[in-house]
Amino acid sequence: MSVTRIGFIGLGQMGLEMAQNLFLKISKSSVSGNAFVVCDPSPKSVERISAFCKENIPGHRLDVEPNPLEVTKKADAIFTMLPSTPQVKAVYLGESGVLQALNSLRSSHASRSPRLFVDSTTLDVQFARETAKQITDAGAQMVDAPVSGGVVGARAGTLTFMVGGPKVAFERSRPFLDMMSSRAIHCGQSGTGLIAKLCNNHILGINQAAIAEGMLLGLSLGLEPSLLASIINSSTARSWSSEVNNPVQGALKDKSPPCERGYLDGFASKLMLKDMLLASDAAKPVNVPLPVGERALKLYEEMIHADDHGTTWSHNGALLPRKDSDFSIVYDYLMQLQVPLRHP
Known part of the structure; x- marks a missing residue:
């Protein structure tokens, strides 16, 4: 050199x-x-x-x-x-x-x-x-x-x-x-390096939202976080989002994803949204349909938009906008949307 x-x-x-x-x-x-x-x-x-x-x-x-x-x-x-x-x-x-x-x-x-x-x-x-x-x-x-x-x-x-x-x-x-x-x-x-990155993050944003949905479903039906995570991570739904960036506390006993730190020190939700918007824009000139990605993109948009209207994530008594938290906090947002069951 x-x-x-x-x-x-x-x-x-x-x-x-x-x-x-x-x-x-x-x-x-x-x-x-x-x-x-x-x-x-x-x-x-x-x-x-x-x-x-x-x-x-x-x-x-x-x-x-x-x-x-x-x-x-x-x-x-x-x-x-x-x-x-x-x-x-x-x-x-x-x-x-x-x-x-x-x-x-x-x-x-x-x-x-x-x-x-x-x-x-x-x-x-x-x-x-x-x-x-x-x-x-x-x-x-x-x-x-x-x-x-x-x-x-x-x-x-x-x-x-x-x-x-x-x-x-x-x-x-x-x-x-x-x-x-x-x-x-x-x-x-x-520009081709950027194209590769946008494709990667388009998929990553979808995967993280999917893991959040699947983990919330399993926990709501009675499974323990670490058990469900271990099954996913030895099965066909395994991904970086489940194996490294799992959004549920206690799901990964040997690792410390952002959820264990109040979703701090990760990839900010606003940056994930930015990358998915860039991928969406890049798809338009070549007429590539992105139906799954567009729905995941809308989910991140809705989460950040909710912050703008006064809903924030509380960490240790401090208010931190979800847009500045790791994007795995989409799990917390889905929990907020979950409507409690009404028992007769």
Whole structure:
């Protein structure tokens, strides 16, 4: 690896864990450089990555910059993990953004080897392709590299990256992706990584709602959570949603899914809804019917809409909107919809 200055923009729940893994493993590799550059609007996130580097990577320099423009000027390879399309637009195409920096570097002849951009945001496919073209036209390389594995996978360095973009850019990014993942798959041209991610999350959203329904049905009819979960997980309905992200407390005795923590520290319901809406939008130009997905999408919409009208999830006495809780909280929402039986 010849790249020695690494930038990371977007230090939310996923981005922070990814950056920590990347910085730590680079520091232990044969890379001779020692500069890391970060940018995030949250002072708390910046403090956390700074504390991590100070404690775990002594002697390696960490620069904190106020905007993507400054990160681009300093770094050779820049990774972004952002909420969605609007944030990607601001970071890459906005004022004090990546494209502005690339144009200024090119016009001043201050450019080094082509900068590499790896965007792990799940966003609109067409916009991602248009953005990649503008970045490439400005003399850089770019791949879309959304992930599967959630916060747990980001922390453990076991994510799966689905990568779209030129093969040469993928090969250049791969050593770094390997530091954050168990697998990095090149899917094809720009945007194909995102297509794979949207298909995955479309299915995941359906699976999670189905497990919530099945678990609620079984418990309501008298089965114990751990017994029902063990049967499902050794039978044909087994899935990640049942085996790892089971939504019922006590269902997985040897694991700690978000439901055991009040549905905290997981994949937010609003993000699942966002991904399913993106999948729905992507299906329309090719006339693909998504009847099951559209019903699951509506369920998540209804759950979040209920929060907007005053119904919130209470965790340890505090009110936390379900939209910010792990999407497995759809189980709690279904329980709320369950009408108690009236006995004569």
